[in-house]
Amino acid sequence: MRQTPTVQSPLTLNEIYAALAECAGDLKIIAGGTDLMVLANAHQLEASNFLDIWRVDELRGISDEGDALRIGALTTYTQLIRAPLIQQFIPALVAASRTIGAVQIQNRGTLGGNIVNASPAGDSLPVLAAYDAALEIGSQRGTRRVAFNEFYTGYRRTVLAADELVIAARVPKVKAGERDFFCKVGTRRAQAISKIVMSAKAQMNAASIASIQIGIGSVAPTVMRATQTEALLVGATLTPDLIEQARQMIANEVTPITDLRSTEHYRRSVTGNVLTKFLRQIIEGAEAR
Numbered sequence: 340m341r342q343t344p345t346v347q348s349p350l351t352l353n354e355i356y357a358a359l360a361e362c363a364g365d366l367k368i369i370a371g372g373t374d375l376m377v378l379a380n381a382h383q384l385e386a387s388n389f390l391d392i393w394r395v396d397e398l399r400g401i402s403d404e405g406d407a408l409r410i411g412a413l414t415t416y417t418q419l420i421r422a423p424l425i426q427q428f429i430p431a432l433v434a435a436s437r438t439i440g441a442v443q444i445q446n447r448g449t450l451g452g453n454i455v456n457a458s459p460a461g462d463s464l465p466v467l468a469a470y471d472a473a474l475e476i477g478s479q480r481g482t483r484r485v486a487f488n489e490f491y492t493g494y495r496r497t498v499l500a501a502d503e504l505v506i507a508a509r510v511p512k513v514k515a516g517e518r519d520f521f522c523k524v525g526t527r528r529a530q531a532i533s534k535i536v537m538s539a540k541a542q543m544n545a546a547s548i549a550s551i552q553i554g555i556g557s558v559a560p561t562v563m564r565a566t567q568t569e570a571l572l573v574g575a576t577l578t579p580d581l582i583e584q585a586r587q588m589i590a591n592e593v594t595p596i597t598d599l600r601s602t603e604h605y606r607r608s609v610t611g612n613v614l615t616k617f618l619r620q621i622i623e624g625a626e627a628r
């Protein structure tokens with residue numbers, strides 16, 4: 340017989356910690372519910388005891404911490420899109436948020452939910468990867484900070500323990516002169532899960548690339564950094580030849596699958612084309628100055 344669902348609605352972070360410590364492993368966190376309700380509707384949600392964290396204001400808000408912004412886990416896409424701090428210092432996150440669902444999902448879906456849901460197609464994740472974000476994770480045992488790029492341990496698996504939750508993401512600000520980039524390729528411009536999604540950041544030193552970070556989604560079991568392609572590009576002069584080499588390298592570096600949304604071949608080619616788009620924008624930007 341199916342158990343009657345229970346829902347706890349704490350008002351403080353300490354109440355969340357206490358509830359998770361007491362029922363470790365048997366309590367499912369609900370934030371905006373936009374991923375969980377899809378599962379419930381498809382009868383794929385195993386849990387029957389829920390911890391609704393929506394009323395805990397300590398998990399909201401965007402604050403300036405000098406070289407980085409701290410974004411509370413319950414911050415919604417609408418809040419990210421509207422926040423002057425995000426617009427100024429993490430423009431790729433605004434671009435990503437605008438592509439997520441429609442307004443209803445943007446009003447309710449949270450950054451923390453996108454992170455912990457751990458879909459390789461989560462649209463905010465390549466931005467957090469490219470920006471070298473860190474996550475604040477909390478429990479009654481204390482808080483710890485984990486590099487975003489070390490948070491996922493495999494397909495839909497994370498380092499979170501059963502009594503922990505994500506409290507906030509700490510995202511370094513884009514630096515003066517640094518270019519950032521976001522591009523999502525789906526079947527249509529709105530309400531589409533990506534076939535590939537990329538975010539990148541680069542700093543030029545005259546004609547050569549001083550630094551570059553490339554985060555990609557939907558091309559591997561988890562969001563990934565294209566570290567081999569980054570190594571090819573760093574320190575090199577940005578020429579059409581180099582762009583072609585990078586296009587080929589990144590197409591081989593990703594490990595996509597063929598699924599309902601796309602084929603492996605298409606994903607490899609388009610990953611190369613999207614990187615080419617970013618690198619050409621850098622050249623055109625330099626020529627325009």
Ligand SMILES: Cc1cc2nc3c(=O)[nH]c(=O)nc-3n(C[C@H](O)[C@H](O)[C@H](O)COP(=O)(O)OP(=O)(O)OC[C@H]3O[C@@H](n4cnc5c(N)ncnc54)[C@H](O)[C@@H]3O)c2cc1C
Nearest residue numbers: 370371372373374375439440448449451452453461462505
């Ligand atoms: C119509 C529709 C369109 C969508 N379009 C997109 C899209 O274009 N791009 C995209 O990336 N996603 C999309 N989504 C998915 C979803 O909206 C996002 O992943 C959203 O960010 C999830 O946030 P949430 O707060 O609703 O998560 P929830 O559904 O509440 O939770 C998701 C998971 O994360 C866990 N969780 C949530 N917050 C925390 C926390 N702070 N600490 C620990 N665990 C936590 C929950 O236990 C659950 O396992 C779409 C969903 C729908 C229904």
